[in-house]
Amino acid sequence: MSRRHFTFDCEGETCFGSLDEAEGRVGLLLVSGGNELRSGAFGGQARLAAHIAAKGYPVMRYDRRGIGDSSGKNGGFRAAGPDIAAALTHFRQICPSLSRIVGFGNCDAASALMLEGGAGCDGVLLANPWTFDEDDEGPAPATIRARYAEKIRNPREWLRLLSGGVSLRKLLPGLRSAVQAGGGESTLSGEMRSTIEGFKGNLGFIIAGRDRTGKAFLESWGKDPRTSVRASADHAFSDHSDMEWLLDQLICALDEQARQFDMG
Known part of the structure; x- marks a missing residue:
């Protein structure tokens, strides 16, 4: 070759x-x-x-x-x-x-x-x-869901949550966005x-x-x-x-x- x-x-x-x-x-x-x-x-x-x-x-x-x-x-x-x-x-x-x-x-x-x-x-x-x-603002719905799905599957994230290392005040809006974000073309x-x-x-x-x-x-x-x-x-x-x-x-x-x- x-x-x-x-x-x-x-x-x-x-x-x-x-x-x-x-x-x-x-x-x-x-x-x-x-x-x-x-x-x-x-x-x-x-x-x-x-x-x-x-x-x-x-x-x-x-x-x-x-x-x-x-x-x-x-x-x-x-x-x-x-x-x-x-x-x-x-x-x-x-x-x-x-x-x-x-x-x-x-x-x-x-x-x-x-x-x-x-x-x-x-x-x-x-x-x-x-x-x-080009005019998308912020992450796409799939990206939001993928990010939180990764966190949910990660045992270290659960440990951080249980030990107080994660702020529930900051976490809940993100989870809400992950659930509500629609798909679509x-x-x-x-x-x-x-x-x-x-x-x-x-x-x-x-x-x-x-x-x-x-x-x-x-x-x-x-x-x-x-x-x-x-x-x-x-x-x-x-x-x-x-x-x-x-x-x-x-x-x-x-x-x-x-x-x-x-x-x-």
């Missing part, structure tokens, strides 16, 4: 990307979330790409405009559509044998793929999609639903059970049979076993695309 670096154009700006080469005819496009570089936090995306390529699937990563090495203005995830489209075009150019591409994003990178209706990918795997509206979640509902390819959601962003997505989105939850995982799937689980999910998505191609 070898890795090569390159540039490609996006609306007159120069974006930098990397390709972990492999001979497979199905490829993976990694879309970075937030203001994260294509290498990922602590090199996580780079390691992920190397593992996937070792399984026979080429992987492309890139810095969108205004991030890392790429020129231009950073417009955030809502403006990332042209960057994803340009990356897909270049991926196909440098790997002309590719028949299908799966897009993967975590957090607002997943949201960007959804807002673009899958962005031209043949399949998408979406981790912990970001559903919070955010404006962003509604937009994502309307733009992704016409997607014809394979779609899967993967949620980290310890991540408040993931929990908020589950509450806002509702039950969906395409969802898999890893109860032990944090937002970045940073534990070794959780990362292995994430890799398995990605390989399964790529294998499915390869099977569909082989079936004609």
